[in-house]
Amino acid sequence: MSTSTTLEAPKSGTWDGGNEPLKASYGKLMMWFFLLSDAFTFGAFLIVYGLSRHRHLPYTGEPEAFAFSQQWWPIPEKVFNAFPGFHGVDLPLAFVALMTMILILSSVTMVLAVEAGHRMDKNDVQKWLLWTILFGSIFLGCQAWEWAHFISGTEEGMLLSDGTRIFGANLTINQYGPPLFADLFFFITGFHGTHVFSGVVLLIMIFINTVNGVYHKRGHYEMVEKVGLYWHFVDLVWVFVFTFFYLV
Amino acid sequence: MAHHHSDNDFEQTNNIPEPQTKAIWKTFGILVALTALEFVFAFAMEAGTMRNTIFIILTIFKAYFIVAYFMHLKHETKALIWSIMLPLALIVWLMVALISEGSYYFESVTNYFNN
Structure with missing residues (x-):
């Protein structure tokens, strides 16, 4: 008798279920923990980059006299100094600055879409999601150009000790420095670019759902918030890639 | 037609608060x-x-x-903040430790193979 009454009595403690101790829904929590695990992956990439960099000699001469060599790790602003339409002009880090601004701007339009979702403003959610998709796609296009330039190389290339020249970079040869530099460039920016691509696909999916009124019928735009968390994380990773790959 | 209209009630733009941006x-x-x-x-x-x-x-x-x-x-709640920030702090520690290990790795490999 007493057993059945205790069973029927509703449990209302913090961890008894049926409530949200972290004041966040299941989906949002899982997105946070996925992003945490993703941060570990990117952390591992940056560890490998830092370790490989310290494992090679730095360039110690005058910055003006810098030349590409297998002997030392290249100075990033001597490698990434090209800009589409400005052939042969030395514009250190200008293109990557543009890419950074585009991605930060896309983060802002994303947070504006989330804000519009809180107000149940379907038209504003659509508008800001479209802007975010646009900026994300432009970023991907920029990255494609940067990869193409990095792979095809500069006109001078690198003069080897046997008198031959190598141009551009792939996984085994690299005109800019040790082959490991090119490998890490492809892996780190490629893995980040894959994340941006997945983000654009997710954004297109939630844009279609928003247009169809799925979230309005559901009564909340939480899916926009969850994709927003992912999108901001992609921006966050770029902030770190930018510092450790292009600035330091 | 009337049914179609009621399906698209959400198209109405009244009752939406001003954006706080x-x-x-x-x-x-x-x-x-x-x-x-x-x-x-x-x-x-x-x-x-x-x-x-x-x-x-x-x-x-x-x-x-x-x-x-x-x-x-x-x-967010304190518990959520800590469950995200604490593992992140540990991975930052690991990064600092392993990156500074890189120069030691370089020196030991150089000394080992170049002598």
């Missing part, structure tokens, strides 16, 4: 300013440990504004 654009301004500052240091300062330290500090500031305001973590 001032804080968002302010955070955007801060992020742009920090990025611009990074470029000033990249060109006005000699490369070295000091400049790298400045870059890393500015990066952490940028990360703070993205996570705290854009990802809204600042306004």
Whole structure:
């Protein structure tokens, strides 16, 4: 008798279920923990980059006299100094600055879409999601150009000790420095670019759902918030890639 | 037709509150300013440990504004903040430890094979 009454009595403690101790829904929590695990992956990439960099000699001469060599790790602003339409002009880090601004701007339009979702403003959610998709796609296009330039190389290339020249970079040869530099460039920016691509696909999916009124019928735009968390994380990773790959 | 109309009730734009976007654009301004500052240091300062330290500090500031305001973590519960930040702090520790290990690795490999 007493057993059945205790069973029927509703449990209302913090961890008894049926409530949200972290004041966040299941989906949002899982997105946070996925992003945490993703941060570990990117952390591992940056560890490998830092370790490989310290494992090679730095360039110690005058910055003006810098030349590409297998002997030392290249100075990033001597490698990434090209800009589409400005052939042969030395514009250190200008293109990557543009890419950074585009991605930060896309983060802002994303947070504006989330804000519009809180107000149940379907038209504003659509508008800001479209802007975010646009900026994300432009970023991907920029990255494609940067990869193409990095792979095809500069006109001078690198003069080897046997008198031959190598141009551009792939996984085994690299005109800019040790082959490991090119490998890490492809892996780190490629893995980040894959994340941006997945983000654009997710954004297109939630844009279609928003247009169809799925979230309005559901009564909340939480899916926009969850994709927003992912999108901001992609921006966050770029902030770190930018510092450790292009600035330091 | 009437049925179709009631299906699209949500098209109505009345009853929607005004957007509150001032804080968002302010955070955007801060992020742009920090990025611009990074470029000033990249060109006005000699490369070295000091400049790298400045870059890393500015990066952490940028990360703070993205996570705290854009990802809204600042306004979540304490338990959620800690369950995200504590593992992250540990991975940052691992990064610092292993990256500084790189120069030791370089020296030992060089000494081992070049003698």
